[in-house]
Each structure stands twice: as structure tokens, then as C-alpha cells.
Amino acid sequence: MTYGRIEVQVAGHAREFFPGGRDRHWVDLAGPATAREIIEQLGVSPDLVMAVFVDGELRDKDAVPPPGAILLLISPPSGG
Amino acid sequence: MAEHIKAKGGYCGRILRVDLGAGEHRVDPLPEEWPGKYIGGRGFVSRILYEEVPPGTDPLGPDNKLVMAAGPLTGVFLPGCGKTHFGAKSPATGGYGDSNIGGHLSPELKQAGYDVLILEGQSADPVVVVIDDDKVRLEPAGDLWGLGCIETEKRLKERLGEEFQIAVIGPAGENMVKFACIGHDFGRQAGRTGVGAVMGSKRVKALAIHGTGSMPVADPQGLLEMGKRMYQACFDKPAFSEWTPYGTAGVTDWVNEVGAFPTRNFQTSYFPEHKQINGQRLREDIHITDKGCMGCPIPCGKYSRAKVSLGECLVEGPEYETIALLGGNCCLSDIKEVAYANYICDDLGLDSISGGNVAAFAIECLEKGVITPEQAGMEWKFGDLESIVHLLQLIAHREGIGDVLADGVKMAAERLGKGSDHYAIHVKGLEWTGYESRFAPAMMLSYITADIGAHHNRSWAITFDVARGREKMDGKAERVVELQHIRPLFDCLGICRLQWVEIGFDLEWYEKVFPVVTGINYTWDDLLHVSERVWNQNRVYSARHVPGFGRALDQPPARFVEEPVPDGPAKGKMITQAQIESLLDDYYKLRGWTPDGLPTKEKLVELKLEDAARDLWGDRK
Numbered sequence: 001m002t003y004g005r006i007e008v009q010v011a012g013h014a015r016e017f018f019p020g021g022r023d024r025h026w027v028d029l030a031g032p033a034t035a036r037e038i039i040e041q042l043g044v045s046p047d048l049v050m051a052v053f054v055d056g057e058l059r060d061k062d063a064v065p066p067p068g069a070i071l072l073l074i075s076p077p078s079g080g
Numbered sequence: 081m082a083e084h085i086k087a088k089g090g091y092c093g094r095i096l097r098v099d100l101g102a103g104e105h106r107v108d109p110l111p112e113e114w115p116g117k118y119i120g121g122r123g124f125v126s127r128i129l130y131e132e133v134p135p136g137t138d139p140l141g142p143d144n145k146l147v148m149a150a151g152p153l154t155g156v157f158l159p160g161c162g163k164t165h166f167g168a169k170s171p172a173t174g175g176y177g178d179s180n181i182g183g184h185l186s187p188e189l190k191q192a193g194y195d196v197l198i199l200e201g202q203s204a205d206p207v208v209v210v211i212d213d214d215k216v217r218l219e220p221a222g223d224l225w226g227l228g229c230i231e232t233e234k235r236l237k238e239r240l241g242e243e244f245q246i247a248v249i250g251p252a253g254e255n256m257v258k259f260a261c262i263g264h265d266f267g268r269q270a271g272r273t274g275v276g277a278v279m280g281s282k283r284v285k286a287l288a289i290h291g292t293g294s295m296p297v298a299d300p301q302g303l304l305e306m307g308k309r310m311y312q313a314c315f316d317k318p319a320f321s322e323w324t325p326y327g328t329a330g331v332t333d334w335v336n337e338v339g340a341f342p343t344r345n346f347q348t349s350y351f352p353e354h355k356q357i358n359g360q361r362l363r364e365d366i367h368i369t370d371k372g373c374m375g376c377p378i379p380c381g382k383y384s385r386a387k388v389s390l391g392e393c394l395v396e397g398p399e400y401e402t403i404a405l406l407g408g409n410c411c412l413s414d415i416k417e418v419a420y421a422n423y424i425c426d427d428l429g430l431d432s433i434s435g436g437n438v439a440a441f442a443i444e445c446l447e448k449g450v451i452t453p454e455q456a457g458m459e460w461k462f463g464d465l466e467s468i469v470h471l472l473q474l475i476a477h478r479e480g481i482g483d484v485l486a487d488g489v490k491m492a493a494e495r496l497g498k499g500s501d502h503y504a505i506h507v508k509g510l511e512w513t514g515y516e517s518r519f520a521p522a523m524m525l526s527y528i529t530a531d532i533g534a535h536h537n538r539s540w541a542i543t544f545d546v547a548r549g550r551e552k553m554d555g556k557a558e559r560v561v562e563l564q565h566i567r568p569l570f571d572c573l574g575i576c577r578l579q580w581v582e583i584g585f586d587l588e589w590y591e592k593v594f595p596v597v598t599g600i601n602y603t604w605d606d607l608l609h610v611s612e613r614v615w616n617q618n619r620v621y622s623a624r625h626v627p628g629f630g631r632a633l634d635q636p637p638a639r640f641v642e643e644p645v646p647d648g649p650a651k652g653k654m655i656t657q658a659q660i661e662s663l664l665d666d667y668y669k670l671r672g673w674t675p676d677g678l679p680t681k682e683k684l685v686e687l688k689l690e691d692a693a694r695d696l697w698g699d700r701k
Contacts, residue, residue: 011319012584017547023318023584047546050334053322074322076334077400078540078581 004067012075088599090152151574155187160576192291250429267396339650350648405436
């Protein structure tokens with residue numbers, strides 16, 4: 001039995017470190033989980049992510065996205 | 081891969097040479113094989129320096145050449161097509177030097193009908209090089225000599241017309257400060273390796289370029305279709321709307337969170353006040369508007385207005401590197417003060433990266449008794465804007481101790497002695513940029529092997545360290561080599577890499593669009609092969625110009641292997657010298673170089689650099 005599904009979008013170059021190098025992923029959760037835990041569930045270090053948006057709102061990595069949410073992960077820019 | 085291919089588009093086929101000593105110019109044909117063999121931009125700069133600036137040349141003498149080159153994708157209907165590449169034998173390192181700049185310069189050069197501009201010799205008096213399509217002339221610039229970059233550009237726009245694209249030097253370039261930059265478009269800089277000093281040595285105050293021709297393209301209709309799709313692909317990326325508001329400044333907090341932020345002359349890697357100088361503060365406190373280069377859908381330029389105790393300024397920036405080096409590294413903890421120091425650098429024509437390094441080095445030298453209070457003339461302090469501005473002014477005008485500091489931290493430490501080389505943070509004479517790497521092996525390797533000295537943009541590998549484990553060494557050298565071919569390829573193509581690296585644009589687009597513009601059917605691997613050729617050519621260039629070049633100079637600053645990070649997220653961390661040597665072993669092996677870090681004869685022949693093979697190895701195998 002699942003708690004809900006989260007769509008994870010990876011913006012920027014960090015996508016290459018996510019499964020298959022893809023920028024969209026779907027994660028089925030057994031219960032509430034933080035953004036940090038969801039990123040770890042995809043096999044990626046949360047340190048790699050610069051910023052997290054939940055349904056378009058800037059949140060920290062300890063935010064818990066509701067079922068059906070879109071979790072947008074922003075890569076760190078490479079500097080000017 | 082057949083390199084001797086005649087391009088059907090992307091190139092004007094002409095090189096403009098200006099002999100400043102004779103006051104003459106001529107147009108040479110672009111060698112037919114160059115597009116296939118070197119692509120353009122950085123590749124052309126590399127080849128011209130290799131062929132025309134031999135070992136023994138004084139970087140600030142008449143025999144050095146300042147080269148400006150466009151790439152085949154420069155100026156055509158594509159995202160990020162506004163890039164220009166400058167290069168010269170570097171007065172900072174004595175080896176290969178180049179620097180890239182955005183804006184509108186090279187598109188204008190191509191519209192005037194040239195792929196490359198070469199400045200040769202030295203003018204007796206200050207001049208402006210004016211290029212107006214086929215009409216090329218030198219105008220006296222005595223009235224502009226001594227002016228700042230911003231005022232100079234403003235006056236030239238008024239004198240010649242808004243349609244001219246202008247590149248200028250400030251007092252720092254005139255005084256041949258070894259980290260002087262070339263400014264353009266009121267706040268963009270070709271900042272690194274002292275290209276502004278080379279321009280100053282030739283007594284060229286400015287370039288003014290205007291062209292009315294069209295861009296040569298092999299398949300115009302194909303480009304129109306491809307361009308539309310590439311722009312739409314940018315707009316469709318999720319990062320598009322989140323990245324643009326902050327530009328590169330958005331990374332400031334992240335770099336602190338991972339413990340890699342230059343702080344207090346790289347004594348540590350975490351700046352406790354970083355949230356006062358981050359992208360959010362820039363956006364909310366000082367930002368006026370965004371500003372992009374030609375063809376850019378994701379403008380990273382941020383125009384700002386800041387009022388501080390020393391005055392008020394309008395400045396493009398600060399971008400991340402300036403925040404890191406003038407902010408954290410000099411401990412300025414107010415975004416307005418960072419913006420003001422940025423403005424001072426821009427107007428004086430100083431590279432803000434090296435400027436922040438040298439200022440921080442000088443303050444530490446004063447603290448440690450290497451520089452005396454009498455030499456300093458005031459009590460320089462970290463975190464004090466007045467100290468930083470005082471230092472930048474002394475340096476740009478080579479006044480007092482500024483004359484020593486104007487040669488960069490390596491040469492300054494050699495002159496100051498008293499162990500000050502320990503505080504000099506550089507590789508091969510080029511000051512370190514915005515990523516403190518004592519706990520980032522791939523990033524460290526990127527810096528120590530970059531072809532111009534300590535620079536981040538050849539291989540920005542810190543996220544690879546974070547993703548694959550910062551303690552781990554395995555796979556780091558492979559990643560660095562891969563990035564050192566991909567990232568500089570953009571500089572050969574003449575297009576910005578930010579669409580790829582910042583918003584996740586697919587690399588496959590560039591393989592698809594290259595034949596549409598040039599008619600040359602290269603695969604991605606073919607393009608990377610050219611990039612590898614250019615990398616090796618630059619390596620041989622520096623090996624022939626710099627005594628002792630090779631492994632002995634591919635080394636981090638002493639501080640980074642002698643002092644563990646004292647605090648912050650990377651507290652206690654440090655890469656050992658043994659680990660550095662192991663990384664270099666892996667790296668040289670992957671590159672097909674000797675254990676001393678020189679390209680083997682076989683590797684150079686494989687890359688069709690027969691002259692480099694002969695020059696480096698003679699008849700030896």
C-alpha cells in the first residue's frame with residue numbers, strides 16, 4: 001500500500017547524477033517523507049541539490065511534499 | 081575524421097591584422113583547413129599563438145600578439161551566440177593565456193567580415209582601433225588615456241555612434257597590471273590572464289567595431305528551424321524561471337553549505353555572513369534589471385545600484401566569482417559593498433577575481449608583518465571596504481606597494497619574501513577562483529591542470545565530487561579530462577555554455593546545429609577530438625614558454641596541502657600531497673602524457689599536431 005506518488009523534476013546539470021540521467025522521476029512513498037529523503041531514495045546526495053521547490057514554492061530540504069506534489073530540484077550554477 | 085574540409089558557412093574566411101607600429105592593416109585568408117581542425121574562437125587563438133608567438137617572446141613586448149576570435153556559432157540565431165575569445169601569451173603566467181567575454185563584440189566583427197582580429201606590434205601613442213566594415217583606421221586616444229573603462233566606452237559611443245561595439249582597457253591595462261582585463265558593454269570583462277595588460281602594452285585604449293554584413297550560414301532555413309526549437313527547449317526547461325532571477329550569484333549559499341567558499345584569503349572555506357552577500361540580497365537590495373548578451377534567453381547579467389560610505393555606483397553584477405573573491409575572500413559582508421568594489425574593479429579595468437585575491441593576500445601580508453604599515457599607507461583590514469578600494473587603486477596605478485602587487489600574488493610573493501609564498505593562492509601565476517578545493521579532489525585537479533592556471537571554467541567538477549563522494553579519488557581524473565574537452569569546446573564554437581550547464585540544455589543540440597551552420601558533418605566525438613587537440617596544443621605551447629613546466633607546476637598552493645580547513649562544513653579536511661600525485665598519475669595516463677605531464681610524441685601525432693611533436697620532442701621518440 002502506498003502513501004502517494006511524487007513527481008521529481010531535476011533542473012540543470014545535476015540531472016546527470018539521477019537515475020538514467022533523466023530530468024523527471026516518479027517516486028512512490030510508503031509514508032510521509034522529506035524532500036531530503038526523497039532525493040536519497042533516488043540514490044543521490046541531497047548536498048547536490050541547491051534549492052527545492054514544492055508545487056512552485058521555495059522550501060527547505062526538510063519540507064514534506066504532499067501526495068501528488070511536484071518536487072523541483074535546482075542544480076547549483078557553475079559561477080560566472 | 082577528415083579535417084581538411086571546406087566549410088560552407090559559419091565563417092567569413094578572413095583574418096584582419098593590424099600592425100600598430102606601422103599603422104597599417106591587411107586581410108589574410110583564413111586557412112581552409114582551420115575550421116575542420118580547430119573549429120574557431122579558442123581554437124583559432126590557440127593556433128595563431130602557437131604559430132606566431134614563439135618562445136622567448138616578452139608578453140608585454142611588441143612581438144606578443146593580442147588575438148580576438150569568433151566561432152562559427154557566434155552571432156547566428158541560437159541561444160547564447162554572443163561570445164568572444166581573446167588570447168595572448170600571458171603576462172601573468174608566461175604561458176598560453178586566454179579569456180572569454182559575452183556581449184556583442186564578435187557578432188559585430190563577423191558582420192564586418194572577419195573571423196579573427198590580430199593586433200601586432202606597439203603603437204607609439206595611444207590609439208583606438210576602429211573597424212567599420214572594410215574601413216580600418218587608428219584614431220588618436222590621448223584624450224581617453226587615463227580614463228576609466230566606463231567613461232571611455234561612453235565617450236566612444238557618443239563619438240562614433242551607438243552602433244559601434246566597444247572593448248576598452250582602464251588605467252590597470254594602461255599600466256600593464258598583470259591581471260588587467262578588457263571591458264565591454266559597460267560591465268562585461270575578458271578578465272583572466274592579463275589580456276588587458278597586453279592591450280595596454282600595445283597602447284590600444286579601445287577597439288570599436290561596426291559591421292553591416294550578414295552572417296554566413298550553410299543552411300539558413302535549417303538554422304531558422306533549429307534556432308526556434310533550441311530557444312523553445314530553453315524556455316521549456318524547469319530551471320528557466322528559477323535560475324534567471326539570481327544568475328550565477330544564486331550559488332553563493334550552496335558553496336558555503338558544502339564548505340568551498342573562499343574566505344579570508346582562502347584561510348577557510350566558510351563565510352558566516354554569506355547570506356548577506358547572496359543572490360537573494362542582490363535581487364532584493366540592489367538589483368535594477370537583467371541584462372543578457374546577444375541572443376541570450378537566460379540573462380545572467382544583473383544591473384545593480386549601490387550606495388555605500390565611499391559613494392554610489394551603477395554596476396553590472398556582482399556575479400558569483402566577484403561575490404566569492406571580493407566578498408568572502410576579502411570578508412566584505414554587505415552586498416552593496418561587494419557591488420561597489422566590483423564597480424571599482426570594472427572601471428579601473430582589473431579582473432575582480434585576481435583583484436580580490438591580491439587584495440586579500442596583501443591584507444594577510446600586512447597582518448603577518450610581510451608588508452609594513454609604512455608600505456601599506458593605511459591599516460588594511462579584512463571586511464573593510466575602504467581598505468579594499470585603497471588597495472585596488474594602488475594596484476591599478478602601480479603606486480607604492482601597488483607596483484609590487486600589480487604583478488599578481490606569485491610574483492609579489494617572490495619579491496616580498498618572508499614566507500609570503502604561503503599566502504599566495506595561485507597555480508602557475510594565475511590566482512585561484514571561487515571554489516576552495518581542499519575537500520573536492522576533482523575540482524582541485526581541475527584547477528591545477530587548467531591550461532591557463534587556476535581557473536574553474538575548463539572543468540567545473542565540484543558537483544561530481546559531491547555526487548560521487550568527496551573522500552573518493554576513483555574516477556575523478558576521468559571526469560576532469562571529460563569536462564576539459566566539453567567545456568572549452570563551447571569556446572571554440574563561440575557560444576555560451578550556460579544554457580547547457582545551468583538549465584540542463586541537451587548537448588546533442590550542438591552536434592545537430594554545427595553542420596547546419598558550417599556544412600561540416602562532425603559527430604559529437606569529432607568535436608571533442610578537436611577540443612582535445614586544442615588542449616594539447618596549449619599544453620605544448622606553455623611547455624615551450626615556461627621553464628620547468630609540467631608536473632612540478634601542476635600543483636596547488638602550499639596552504640591547500642599544509643593546512644586542513646579550520647572550520648565550517650569542511651572542517652579538518654585536506655587533500656594530501658600523496659593524493660595530489662596519485663590524481664596527477666591517473667590524469668596524465670588518461671591523457672597519454674608522460675609522468676612529467678608532457679604530451680607524448682605519439683599523442684601529438686595522433687592529434688595531427690606534427691609541428692608540436694617536432695617542437696617538443698625533436699627527433700626523439
